[in-house]
Amino acid sequence: MNTCKKCQSKDVKTLTTNEMVKYKGHDIPFLIEYSICNNCQREFVSKQQIQRGDCHLRDAKKVIDGLLTSEQIKQARKLLGLTQEQAALVFGGGKRAFSKYERAEVSQSVAMDTLIRVYLDNPKIFKRRLAEVGLINSFTQVAKQKIAYPKQHKPVKLRLIKSLPSMQELKYG
Numbered sequence: 001m002n003t004c005k006k007c008q009s010k011d012v013k014t015l016t017t018n019e020m021v022k023y024k025g026h027d028i029p030f031l032i033e034y035s036i037c038n039n040c041q042r043e044f045v046s047k048q049q050i051q052r053g054d055c056h057l058r059d060a061k062k063v064i065d066g067l068l069t070s071e072q073i074k075q076a077r078k079l080l081g082l083t084q085e086q087a088a089l090v091f092g093g094g095k096r097a098f099s100k101y102e103r104a105e106v107s108q109s110v111a112m113d114t115l116i117r118v119y120l121d122n123p124k125i126f127k128r129r130l131a132e133v134g135l136i137n138s139f140t141q142v143a144k145q146k147i148a149y150p151k152q153h154k155p156v157k158l159r160l161i162k163s164l165p166s167m168q169e170l171k172y173g
């Protein structure tokens with residue numbers, strides 16, 4: 001509940017305005033929430049409104065950076081069949097890491113983002129990790145999972161390096 005700090009009235013109305021924020025040459029539409037007290041006409045932005053705005057902006061920047069959004073991280077974690085606590089065991093980053101990512105309170109690192117995608121695409125690697133942290137035994141099946149990645153993300157194509165010397169050549173006679 002929003003209360004006016006000047007007159008203590010709870011008769012506060014919420015308004016929004018659209019702004020544009022520049023980020024890496026892109027225009028991000030940015031919805032700003034603010035309040036007006038109907039009693040004393042004071043205009044203010046509450047702490048929660050600032051936090052919501054920050055989270056919204058953080059997510060919009062992640063799309064431009066090609067990172068999974070907060071919603072996609074949540075989707076990915078569920079596809080992997082993990083609770084937030086289990087995700088902390090599998091991925092590291094602290095107990096509350098996924099709760100922070102999923103509320104867009106913190107942006108995940110590029111390394112964390114990559115690891116999430118690697119596990120989604122490679123059930124075998126994911127299964128090995130689950131076994132390492134004691135979440136499954138070696139007989140459990142893990143299915144390959146797909147999620148819709150951000151449009152800006154261009155997957156890096158891995159190519160086999162053909163010029164590697166063969167084992168024979170390494171023996172030097």
Ligand SMILES: [Zn+2]
Pocket residue numbers: 004005006007008009037038039040041042
């Ligand atoms: Zn007021």
